[in-house]
Amino acid sequence: MATMRLDKFLGITGCASRSEAKKIIRSGGVSVNGRVASSADQKIDPENDSVIFCGNSVVYRKYTYILMNKPEGVVSATEDGRDRTVLDLLPTEMRKNDLFPCGRLDKNTFGLMLITDNGALAHRLLAPKTHVEKEYYFRAKFPISEDDVRCFEAGVTLEDGYETKPAKIVLDETGAAGKITLIEGKYHQIKRMLEALNNKIIYLERIRFGNLTLDASMARGEWRYLTEEEISVLESHGQK
Ligand code: URA
Numbered sequence: 001m002a003t004m005r006l007d008k009f010l011g012i013t014g015c016a017s018r019s020e021a022k023k024i025i026r027s028g029g030v031s032v033n034g035r036v037a038s039s040a041d042q043k044i045d046p047e048n049d050s051v052i053f054c055g056n057s058v059v060y061r062k063y064t065y066i067l068m069n070k071p072e073g074v075v076s077a078t079e080d081g082r083d084r085t086v087l088d089l090l091p092t093e094m095r096k097n098d099l100f101p102c103g104r105l106d107k108n109t110f111g112l113m114l115i116t117d118n119g120a121l122a123h124r125l126l127a128p129k130t131h132v133e134k135e136y137y138f139r140a141k142f143p144i145s146e147d148d149v150r151c152f153e154a155g156v157t158l159e160d161g162y163e164t165k166p167a168k169i170v171l172d173e174t175g176a177a178g179k180i181t182l183i184e185g186k187y188h189q190i191k192r193m194l195e196a197l198n199n200k201i202i203y204l205e206r207i208r209f210g211n212l213t214l215d216a217s218m219a220r221g222e223w224r225y226l227t228e229e230e231i232s233v234l235e236s237h238g239q240k
Contacts, residue, residue, distance in 0.1 A: 001047045006030065007040035011093050013060060014225045015053045018093045029054050063118035064097055065231055066090070067212055070113040071220035076101040086113055089221050102126065103134075103185055103209075111136070111206035112214040114234075115223070125210065125237055131183040132237055135208035136190060141200040143175035148197045152180070156193045162186065164193060179207070210237055 010021035010030070022040040024030060030037045031052045032044055044051060046060040068086055070076065075083045078100050086101050102114040102122040116122055125132050152169040164184070171178040180190055191201045207214045211233040218224070226234065 001045065003043040003045050005040065006032065006037055006042045006044050006051070008093070009044055009046055009051065009060070010053060010058070012064060012097060013058050015058055017091055024054065059228070061231070063116060063121070064094075064099060065118070065226040065234070066099070066115040066223050067215075067226055067230075068113045068115055068223040069214060069218045069220050070105055070109070070111055070206075072108050072110055074221075075107050076104045076113060083107065086115060090115075090223065104187075105206060106188060106191070106204070109204045109206065110220065111204075112209050112212060113206075114209055114212060121235060124239075125234070126185065128184055130237060132210040133181050133183055133208065134185060134206060134210075135179055135181045137178075137203075137205045137207050138180055138190060138201055139177040139203040140194055141176070141202055142198075144169065144171055144178075144197075144199065148199070151197060152193065156196045158186075158192045158196055164189065167193070177203075181208075210234060 006025060007018045007021040010016050010024075011018040015021065016024060018040075021030075025037050025040050028036050032042065033050050051058040068089065070086055073083070074089065075085050077085050078087055079085060087095055087099060090099070098117040099115050100117070100122070102116055103126055105111065105113060124130055149169050149171070152167045155166055156164045158164065164186070165182075167183075168181040169178060182189060186192070190204060194201050212226070212230060215224070
């Protein structure tokens with residue numbers, strides 16, 4: 001593998017922003033193969049060199065995995081001529097890393113967005129036959145009847161004739177809000193499912209994608225790297 005600058009390596013592995021990394025290198029907080037690093041532009045081999053950052057060994061991963069709490073008004077695209085994208089919420093140094101959102105949320109939908117540069121995994125997670133569960137918290141304009149619940153569970157016919165796969169719906173005590181779990185991801189799917197039942201979504205937030213759940217402590221627009229455990233479960237999705 002090609003070599004890379006030490007500050008970049010510390011940035012993409014999530015240790016620190018590149019400017020923080022530079023300061024910490026200057027103060028002697030980083031060592032490479034047992035020797036204290038003295039300059040941020042020192043070249044390292046990410047796969048073979050041993051880097052210690054503030055006393056901790058840095059694990060290099062070929063791919064980056066980010067979980068973001070998407071705010072309203074931001075589009076899940078890599079670029080957009082008009083609106084801010086989920087990538088615009090990441091620090092500048094991370095935007096050059098071929099990252100893209102894995103799947104779509106509407107501009108006015110909140111919640112869990114996976115962002116990665118692992119195209120093969122994203123393709124597998126989004127493939128219809130993989131059936132990754134996506135769970136949403138929703139609020140609807142009108143209460144959902146028992147018949148509607150049965151329709152959700154059996155599959156709803158959308159306005160274009162598409163029959164949705166069985167979905168789960170659990171209502172709260174108001175009867176007009178709750179959780180919906182889908183195993184597919186058609187364009188505006190939940191909004192269209194409710195419209196097919198003469199109802200309307202007034203709030204939608206994704207709270208789970210496969211094994212990934214939205215952290216209650218994470219503010220809108222905040223993000224974090226996935227943990228090693230989350231990555232290994234995610235990578236096993238759709239594998240024989
Ligand atoms: N269904 C929708 O209608 N919108 C989303 O953003 C996600 C699921």
